[in-house]
Amino acid sequence: MARIPARFLTFFSGSLLFLLFLPSLPAAQTLQRRTHTLGDPFNDSYRSNLTTLKDASVNGNALQLTPDTRNNVSFLLNKSGRVLFPTPIRIWEDRPAAAAGNSSNTTAGSALQRLVISFNTSFHFNVFREANQTAGEGLAFIIVADGSGMPAGSEGGYLGLTNATIDGSAANQLVAVEFDTVKQPYDPDDNHVGIDVNSVVSVANRSLSELNITISPETAAVYTAWVDYSGSTKRIDVYVDNRGRPKPRAPALSAPLDLGANLAQVSYFGFAGSTGVSVYELNCILGWNLTVEVLPERSGGQGSFVKIGVPVLAAVAAVAVAGAAWFCYLRRRRRGKGKGDEKRLAGTLKSLPGTPREFGYKELKRATAGFDEKNRLGQGGFGVVYRGVIPGEGTQVAVKLFSRDTMQGDFLAELTIINRLRHKNLVRLLGWCHKNGKLLLVYDYMPNGSLDFHLYNPSPAGVRPLPWDRRYKVLAGVASALHYLHNEYEQKVVHRDLKASNILLDADFNARLGDFGLARAIDHGRTSYAEVELDGVPGTVGYVAPECFHTGKATRESDVFGFGAVILEVVCGRRPRSDVSGFRFVADWVWKLHREGCLLDAVDPQLGGEYSAEEAQRLLLLGLACSHPIPGDRPKTQAVVQIISGSVPPPKVPPFRPAFVWPSMVGDDDDGATSTIASSSAYVSTPGWTPHYTSKDSPDASFV
Template sequence: MEAGHHSIKIYPRKTNHLILNSAMEALGLLFHLLLLGLLVHAELNFTYKGFLKANVTTEGASFIKSDGILALTNDSVRLIGHSFYPSPIRFKKSNPNRTEAAVTFSTNFVFSISPKYPEIGGHGLAFVLMPTEKLKSLPNQYLGLPNDTDNARFFAVEFDVVQNVELQDINDNHVGIDISSLISNISEPAAYYSSNDNRSNSVALKSGEPIQAWIDYDSNKMLMNVSISPCGTLRPHRPLISFPIDLSLVLDEYMYVGFSASTGLLAALHYVHGWSFSIEGRAQDLDPRKLPFLNSKPNKLMHSKGFAVGITLASITLIFLAIIGVIQIIFRIRDGDEIMEDWEIEYRVHRFNYSELFSATRGFGEKNLVSSGGFGRVYRGVIRGTGLEVAVKRVYSGSRQGMREFVAEITSVGRLRHRNLVHLHGWCRKQNELLLVYDYFPNGSLDKLLYEDGPLKGKNLTWDQRYKILTGIAHALLYLHENCNQRVVHRDVKPSNVLIDEDLNAKLGDFGLARTYEHNNDPQTTHIVGTLGYLAPELTRTGKATTSTDVYGYGGADELVLVDWVRELHSRREITRAIDPTLKNYHSGEAQLVLTLGLLCCHPHPDYRPTMRRVVQLLLGDATLPPLPHDIHMEVPIAITEYSDTFGDDSDNPSSQKMPSSSSKNSWTIGHTTRVTF
């Protein structure tokens, strides 16, 4: 070549090799993307005709039976069971306008609920979408779902077989849609519409028979449809629930999908027999003939001879079992701990065997002793088989809390359902010994928490924690006074009867002196009961306990201070000096409200005490406490008739349950010049 020109060499074989490698890499990437797309598609559409080979997780009490049925719970009390598809599923997609919309999804499944005691019922189960598969919930009547409305974020369709007044349930056999709350946004009695006459046909959710459910969400219409029918019938042409909702405002981008159930005091078997689910399409229909059931019908009839032999053997077995059962009953009656009481039949309270409680408390040993008093002793125990930690209240026959108070406690607590009441698990009787079984609270009672060598000694409660405890007690008393089917007067409200759980929630307990009566009737009790220091002064004159006497006890239960001392400080306008000096960073306005409210609740005249509804409104900031006279306890009212309709003892006045409208204000006069308005 000539000088000054650069030479260029060409290697055709090497170039072809590079091109071939690049093409193979591109082709491999294409196959990878295609395979990934197929995998994603497979995750979004699945059908399980039984769960032996299903890709699901089981948490808590849930497990897969040998026949392929998914059991969320067995028929024991205080259990939680969850089962989820193991991977989170994408429930939101981006629109061209860069906003996120919930995707269309469809599911259908077959379930059954078999209560241990069919005439009582159970609690039910729910289909759920959750941001996490690790649910923080308690074994109670809340279907295994979180009851913390401040932090919960979920979508659920509940199939509920108990009527919970606290959750505003419409009946004890309903289907509902729950949006981040256990109070349903919409609910309907369980039923389906037949295609022939468009008539609603009731479905008994707790019958133990398999029931098929369809849940479909249309993202374009923003419409949720829910249908049910007995398994084996056609899908109803009309949904039971049709609810407009934009799920993009409810769901996270990725959610876990599955089922949740729990048992509280009412036990039941919660089963799922088959499940089909699909994103952006209709879920595949389930064929009932291919699903596992508890009582499957044989394909062929047995020969007559074999059938006769089987019947004979079955009859002999039943007779043998009946004889054994009678022998066991005789021995139990002889031991004195299996005598059925009339009130037990009426209220259906669970009864423990004495040997079970004896074992749980390690023979009622001193190491398990929690507290003792005039009624007997309380022991810590662990129920074998369930691992449930309980407190066993052992009442002696010679104690001041005899059979009458024992029955009162069982019949009162056994029907009550509220987050700020102690939950009763059951009872037991062994000859002259009476036992009650409650939740165990390691923090003990409020009085020990504040004053004695409790488990939190040295850890001062913050102001927010104290305020939370006071508000919880107020909610409990409001529920007892106004929200029960029958009004309940506790009659012994004091710090030692307020238990504190691990989250520092207050739980009102010890209903041994409680009495119930209809909302429209007056209480007839004429003898004085309760604890000195917490008895309202009018009890010494009338002997009649009312909701107003409970209010007095609540005011005394705020033992951050002494009532007389606070009254004196209030008269000098120095009420905040009564605050615990070790308490740092408290809210001055709330502290003054609590102390002043305590004085009002402890007013010597019952007509001047607020109702618990008014107390709750004040603590929640829904009402304002006006300035009060210097000494509200000493000044005598001119005429009770001027204000008796305001803070009168509404425990005896059915009309007082109606709160005044926002356009009107209640007022009363104290002394000669001060008129206080609420």
């Protein structure tokens, strides 16, 4: 039954000469996420696919926010420009509280909640300055209301954002993350990051000199910035590091920010930059990835009215009386609907066989000190995870708080899959909670964090980041867990998001595979789970098998591909998507070394030579075999476990990476066999070939 917005609840008191067609609002549903991966490099095709304003352009394989010539210095001075992604993004939506859930944003008497999106973006930037010259002024990642223009006079310290007349006006409806190279009276120095809201006077800023980062150094450098925003917690986090390094554990700048209160409902994402009257720099964006939540569309319009003639007044009156009666019925039903939904969900949870303990919301709130930011362990697409200690028990736990109650489907999907999983290398679910629209899952706490943290974060002097024996043990544990999911559990489970950040380590550094937010169970006798996604199969570039971009299907074979990426990552100490020796993906680089007979050159140099050459050779060959472009030629998990244990020899790997051929037919037979047929649209294999997915609708990815 469609919900009736509050603004239409008094229509019976008006003229009886109108009938009302009520808009239909969707029931609570999962917010999808859409990813746009752009550039790196930005070639000529982007000139027509991006909006460039004023002095900005797409040139030299980059977004030039200000002119990119160095032949005419005067032409570089006092310039500003913007480059915008041309598709507008819906930032917020006011929804009836019954549809959007209880929230502190619900205003008394209005029964409306403002639903605000979350987003993650990462981009490479280079700010170049001439030798012995002073740089100025800066660049910014922006969200703006106007997608077709920019204010005049936005040069210099206004960074292409505002001007002397409008700076500070709420009508600007602008939010920016600035990287500023000139000190103004309101700035901490000439090398800082700041959060701007309707003004170039930042609401929060920090000197990057504290992090040994110089935005515009004398020797040219490329940096990567990550910007994460949570619409549920109303907080923005900004991270910065040299390109090619992993995302830092701690943000360079973190601040509260309500996009719903400061931005137009529909806004544009992009970049802005400027130069000064007497100082200049080249402001370049070399690559950009943007992942945003997509607010569910509301079917129907704002309601339409059809006029009815006076001769049928009596008939209309009768309809109105009947409508009034129906309205009263709906109102009574609606009053009990919220509690009814919660009772039904709780009943579903309690009826699941083997479901663990039900925790009280207050109990978990106390355990996490009120979900204090100091206890936050991490944040993913579906929610935030906090460390907690159960009161009166002293048990350390990890509490996953789903980002909004509209994610009940994901909550149930995750719970129904993992509530009966029993394996020593899977994160154990301890319990759940659903109260007042809050959805939570409680897991064993993993004191040693995630695998990627130990691979990429600096270790104390003299300490290896992760010694070889532990790396080997971790991979053996993950392989065992994956084999259990694919073949030994009563239902076959496809994880769909296998990557280093989802592999957790317990107190003894045993691997525990976690985060089943994307996992799906498949029937016996079938090998894949097909689901229509907003932008194809979800996952992270480098871990996602190439066929998934075409089939939209996650399979056991695609899980094996993801595990192959993890194997190479652990042995090489490099993320799957890394620039190395002219290659964009580690697998291509390792395949080249295999062909040249120097495979062990791929081993992580941070190990200092302290590893088993025989084991490393075995793992690297297995990683390449799992990374085979053709799904049916990848090893099954049983073989993977045997190879890692040493009970069978490593697979034979061809010297050149085979071609990925499309279409690929994924079989439905029980053994998961696949077959591939050639077609005129086949990709051609070349030495070191790997597909370069840069479409605007690619799956979730990050530039690291």
